[in-house]
Structure formats: structure tokens, C-alpha cells
Amino acid sequence: MLVTGGAGFIGANFVHYTIRNHPEYEVRVLDALTYAGDQTTLRPVADRTEFVHGDICDASVVDQLVAEADLVVHFAAESHVDNSLHDPEPFIRSNIIGTYTLLEAVRRHSGRFHHISTDEVFGDLPLDATDKFDEGTPYDPSSPYSASKASSDMLVRAWARSFGVAATLSNCANNYGSYQHVEKFIPRQITNLLVGERPKLYGAGENVREWTHVDDHNAAVHLILSKGRIGETYLIGSGDERSNKEILELILELMGQAPDSYDHVADRPGHDLRYSNDTTKIRTELGWQPKYGDFRAGLAATIDWYRQNEWWWKPQKEATEAKYRVLGR
Secondary structure, eight states, X not given: OEEETTTSHHHHHHHHHHHHHOTTOOEEEEEOOOTTOOGGGGGGGGGGEEEEEXXXXXXXXXXXXXXXXXXXXXXXXXXXXXXXXXXXXXXIIIIIIHXXXXXXXXHHHTOEEEEEEEGGGGOOOOTTOOOOBOTTOOOOOOSHHHHHHHHHHHHHHHHHHHHOOEEEEEEEOEEESTTOOTTSHHHHHHHHHHTTOOOEXXXXXXXXXXXXXXXXXXXXXXHHHHHOOTTOEEEEOOSXXXXXXXXXXHHHHHTTOOTTOOEEEOOOTTOOOBOOBOOHHHHHHHOOOOSOOXXXXXXXXXXXXXXXXXXXXXXXXXXXXXXXXHHTX
16 A cells, blocks of 8 residues: 555554554555655554655656555645645645646556545535535635645546546545644644643634544545445545634633633635535445544544644644744734
8 A cells, every 4th residue: 555645644644544453554655744744653653664755746756656556545735725825836736746646657557546635625615504515516616725636636537537547536524633733723723722822713713614533534535445436436524513613612621721712813815614524425335434423522632642742743833833923824
């Protein structure tokens, strides 16, 4: 198994999950170690994995690795909306050119390919509705990030149809859990409190997200690898929807702070209102069920992880906050 982006948040947790639960796989990780990739995340499984420092846009590196793999699980992506608004170019390069490079290698060597994507490709839903995204929802991306992921999804589908690449896709709701970069919403608020800073909330915080534990996401990916139908797309999500304000207030409660101990900052441009996934397909076809049904318990465990692993996130923190200060957020 070749895991691209395996030193990033979801990819690294996927590697850990695979080593724990699927010892039949020999795992090789390809990661460019940009700011969001951290090889120390793989330290606990370093003796059971092989790490290659390289870029998914480098065709020579990719071709050799794909030729030696039976299966490619493609997590590698630039994935932060704020960063894409500030500088879209890395998102176009990594998410579109990188995915194309991988698909061409898989086409040459006839491997199995699974593409990890996001529900942000569908745009957003009204706050006051009960609508959900499903596998047939038209794409309507709002940011350079989601547009680049939508493009990569389309490439995978085209290569599957035109060239017979044995591919599957999944679009997941927001993830949370251990080893998530401190630029992301939940770890940013947790680590702000841990270093004595006030958390930050975009606008009024009314935007709603569906939160899925990273281990549940990765269990779903393994089900798709073993039982999913080639050419199909599967949506992944816990069904637990909460506003950003509710999330922040729960973090404050769990960390013993007053519910109003945070600052409002300017909302991001084009901020999507609500995401929600209809996961009937993966639940009925493949039998997937999230194990972390209690979000409060999962969030408490995540807070404990950040408390206990300052060595991992502290080196990222100041540079991340300096970037946010430049953006006024």
C-alpha cells in the first residue's frame, strides 16, 4: 500500500489505523513534508512503515513508487480554506497536477486507486433546512481549495471511465482527532487555551459542520478498499452537526473556562454556511457505523491528547498564529 500525504493529519492517522488493524498491508508513505506534514507523526510506527520524502507532482518519483504498489490511497492535498484564499497556486498544483500525476502512474501500472476528498466540493446548504448532500449532489465549490478538490474528483472519475483505472472515491465531513495541525479550527482553539491565549471565532460562529472522528473516517476508507464497488463514490459523516459557536463553547466548558472567553474575528470571505452528508449508501452497502457517536467524549479525548503531546504541536504554534495575525484572523 502506498499512502500519499501519510504524514498529514488524516493520512498519518490512516497509517496508524492500518498498522493496528490491518497487518496484512506493507505500508509505504509518500509525503513532501510541507508545513502541514510532520514525519514525527509517524514515529510510533516508523519500524513498520517505509517513508519516502517526495512530491506527488514529481512524475519520476511517483512512477517508481506506484509501479511497486498494489494499492494507492491518495490523501495528499493542500486543504486549508484560509490559505487557499491567500495563495491559491499551491492548491492548484498539489490537488490537480498531483492527482493527475498519480492517475497517470496508476494507469500505466494497473493498480487500485482510492481518492480521498471532501464534502466542501458540494458548496453549502441553508442553515434553516434539513437538506443533506448525497453522492449525486451537483458540485458547487466556494473556495480555491474546494474547487481544486472538485477538479481532482472529476479527474479520478474521468480516468476510471476513459482508461479503466480501478478507482473509488470518498467525500468526508470535517474530521477531528489527534495529530491535527494547529491551523485547523478545533486544535487551534484547544492550543490557544493551553498557551494562555483567547480562542477565536469567525463572525457570529453560526456556520454548521458535521464532525467525524478521524478513526471513523479511516475505518470507512478500509471498508471501501475491501468491499466498495469500483467507480463508485461514498460519502462519510457521523451525522453530528454543530455550529462553530457550539463547538467553541463546548471546548471552553471541557477545559474549565467561561463560555464567553473568546474573541470574535472577521469572517472569512465566502464562508460556507452548512455541510451535512447523507451516508445511507456506505451504511447500507458496506455496513459502516461510526464508533465515536458521542462527540462530547471524542472531543474530550482530543483535548487530552493535545494536553499530553505539546512536543508535537508547540513547534507549529507561533508560526501559525503569526500567519493568522497577518490575515487579521
